[in-house]
Amino acid sequence: MKSDIEIAREARMDTVIDVAGKLGVPSDSVLQYGPYKAKISLDYINSLADQPDGNLVLVTAMTPTPAGEGKTTTTVGLGDGLNRIGKKAMICLREPSLGPCFGMKGGAAGGGMAQVVPMEDINLHFTGDFHAITSANNLLAALVDNHIYWGNSLGIDVRRVAWRRVIDMNDRALREIVCSLGGVANGFPREGGFDITVASEVMAILCLAMDLKDLERRLGNIVVGYTRERKPVTAKEIEAAGAMTVLLKDALMPNLVQTLENNPAFVHGGPFANIAHGCNTVLATRTALKLADYVVTEAGFGADLGAEKFFDIKCRKAGLKPAAAVIVATIRALKMHGGVAKEDLGKENVEAVKKGLANLGRHIRNVGQFGVPAVVAINGFTSDTQAEVDAVQAYCSDLGVEAVSCTHWANGSAGTEELARKVVALAESGKSQFRPLYDDDLSPWEKVRTVARSIYGAEDIVADKSVRDQFRQLDEQGYGRFPICMAKTQYSFSTDPSLKGAPSGHVVPIREVRLSAGAEFLVVITGEIMTMPGLPRIPAANTIRLDGAGNVEGLF
Missing domain, CATH: 3.40.50.300 (P-loop containing nucleotide triphosphate hydrolases)
Structure with missing residues (x-):
């Protein structure tokens, strides 16, 4: 064929x-x-x-x-x-x-x-949708660093900038970077990194927004970083939501x-x-x-x-x-x-x-x-x-x-x-009686445990004290009603991709929880999940080209 x-x-x-x-x-x-x-x-x-x-x-x-x-x-x-x-x-x-x-x-x-x-x-x-999402994401990143450069009136702790840049490409070299090098004119050096565009919260927001008004509201709620007192700073406070919406209107x-x-x-x-x-x-x-x-x-x-x-x-x-x-x-x-x-x-x-x-x-x-x-x-x-x-x-x-x-x-x-x-x-x-797996009022920790036990067949979940404290703090800050978005390997019910079939009785380790305040869910990262993939030894790009008639070859 x-x-x-x-x-x-x-x-x-x-x-x-x-x-x-x-x-x-x-x-x-x-x-x-x-x-x-x-x-x-x-x-x-x-x-x-x-x-x-x-x-x-x-x-x-x-x-x-x-x-x-x-x-x-x-x-x-x-x-x-x-x-x-x-x-x-x-x-x-x-x-x-x-x-x-x-x-x-x-x-x-x-x-x-x-x-x-x-x-x-x-x-x-x-x-051009993904280009628009990439641009909106990176506009916000630029505005955050610009705010810090011009006096940082909101008191963002440069060690706690949470917003990362994105690119629609697999590029492991960009996972962790140091930005603003080169002296006083280039800002305050700090650690940063890139995710792939499809992992951006802006992507999630675009996919959940009901209309332009809802889109701008959600973009404004993005938490870009924290002050030294751990107070969240939002895109709305950076005055970024309007321009981001303009980039995303089409x-x-x-x-x-x-x-x-x-x-x-x-x-x-x-x-x-x-x-x-x-x-x-x-x-x-x-x-x-x-x-x-x-x-x-x-x-x-x-x-x-x-x-x-x-x-x-x-x-x-x-x-x-x-x-x-x-x-x-x-x-x-x-x-x-x-x-x-x-x-x-x-x-x-x-x-x-x-x-x-x-x-x-x-x-x-x-x-x-x-x-x-x-x-x-x-x-x-x-x-x-x-x-x-x-x-x-x-x-x-x-x-x-x-x-x-x-x-x-x-x-x-x-x-x-x-x-x-x-x-x-x-x-x-008429047999469908749709219902979510858990109620909004359940605590974030219990929501994760419910998914792990009911869907993954796990015995329980486990996390370091620092991660459990994250769950507690997010609940206290009013984000506890958000649904949870599990970041887990797709290759197994467990967090070990080599475990095929239907493993049960395993424990799901929670490595990190990230707030997506604009998308209105909590991203719970389990096992070894990367938000910036790398290319394989022989990437498909090596065989994608135009033929003599200008047609694309090698795309599958």
């Missing part, structure tokens, strides 16, 4: 005006970035407030492995499948980050016959593109799921619910990270009520969780599948804790055997959940018709 980029390049795309027309969006509300991508105006979005909402469907997955699960591909395939069976449906995805595109993970526009296009644009600069508008089958898709926002909350923007999701009867969205990585944060942060804050969930699994990933090496995944091994099903089973039970009915999508590979598929379906049946084989990568919407019908049946059954 052809590569993803070859398939995408051969797509026969409708104009973005025609795609918007399928949703009933008038052409004067479609702000075009060329013929195939556009933003939807905020004025038009505001006019939809009284429209009823469609059904929200979350696509999540089992714990990821190098074998791949295909969550984005399944999201696209399901959206196309719902349209194929006569439902008015659209999808909502996150925007890809340049760091993974040029690193090892690759792009995030789906794959095979289930992609969003134009693929190269979406994976590269797109409509970025807040959802981006409209299409699938290979010319169905509408919002691709907007992109916080990391193992560091931030891993969901597309609230504004895109809420707008889609006004425009379509079914909205299919995804949350990053496995359900222990993406789905938990989708439910406990995004749905809680935005008042969303999911009607159904899809949990993506592959036979290959199940075999890896069952102990099979990557080079042996092509061989039938029913016993390894059965062993690996413990991982899928925990994800099924976890989604059930939120009161959302689920169906399992078996994302098919040619190496799968019927005996292996039968083992998955029998296991899921025992848990009261159906498992459906899907072939959307090879066959597009024709490969997700059955899944689409199962999702519609779940959504229309």
Whole structure:
């Protein structure tokens, strides 16, 4: 079969005006970035407030492995499948980050016959949203250092500047830096550092903001540092929120593109799921619910990270009520969780599948804790055997959940018709009784413990006294009602990425807690999580180039 980029390049795309027309969006509300991508105006979005909402469907997955699960591909395939069976449906995805595109993970526009296009644009600069977020983040950093240089009237302790700079690239050399060197004219030397743009609190804020007013309010609440007396200093006090909002005013508008089958898709926002909350923007999701009867969205990585944060942060804050969930699994990933090496995944091994099903089973039970009915999508590979598929379906049946084989990568919407019908049946059954995992009033420490025990299967959590004091201080400062955003490895239910399957009885070490006062959650860092990735020994960038006709090669 052809590569993803070859398939995408051969797509026969409708104009973005025609795609918007399928949703009933008038052409004067479609702000075009060329013929195939556009933003939807905020004025038009505001006019939809009284429209009823469609059904929200979350696509999540089992714990990821190098074998791949295909969550984005399944999201696209399901959206196309719902349209194929006569439902008015659209999808909502996150925007890809340049760091993974040029690193090892690759792009995030789906794959095979289930992609969003134009693929190269979406994976590269797109409509400039990430550049705007990077600029707004770094404007605030510049204003903080400038305030300190010109007298520091707010009394910021240079040892306690909390705001870091960002860049949309994997660059380990920038993780920890010393800035303002070179003498008196350059300011006061201090330690600093860079995160990747998708880890910026500005990204999280953009993805949770309801409108421009809410965006500016949240930006103003960002805590940039502390005084010697440990009093927080905010972006509002630095007088930065207005200018940051100006930089982000266009970025807040959802981006409209299409699938290979010319169905509408919002691709907007992109916080990391193992560091931030891993969901597309609230504004895109809420707008889609006004425009379509079914909205299919995804949350990053496995359900222990993406789905938990989708439910406990995004749905809680935005008042969303999911009607159904899809949990993506592959036979290959199940075999890896069952102990099979990557080079042996092509061989039938029913016993390894059965062993690996413990991982899928925990994800099924976890989604059930939120009161959302689920169906399992078996994302098919040619190496799968019927005996292996039968083992998955029998296991899921025992848990009261159906498992459906899907072939959307090879066959597009024709490969997700059955899944689409199962999702519609779940959504229309009225079985969803969505509820967050914990109450707002629970203390931050107990919120973390609840997630660790209920979702990760842990026995308890542990932290040094200094970290426990952080929890107590944040609670006393009025931030205790915030939900928590767990920063944890995506490769295991534990904090040890080598522990596959469904480990239990482990202890989750809490290394640090960071306040995201603008995003209105607490980031709880466990194990060895980095907010600035590095490039692999042989990065994808080494093979990305233009061919003789000016087409992009090597992007995947």
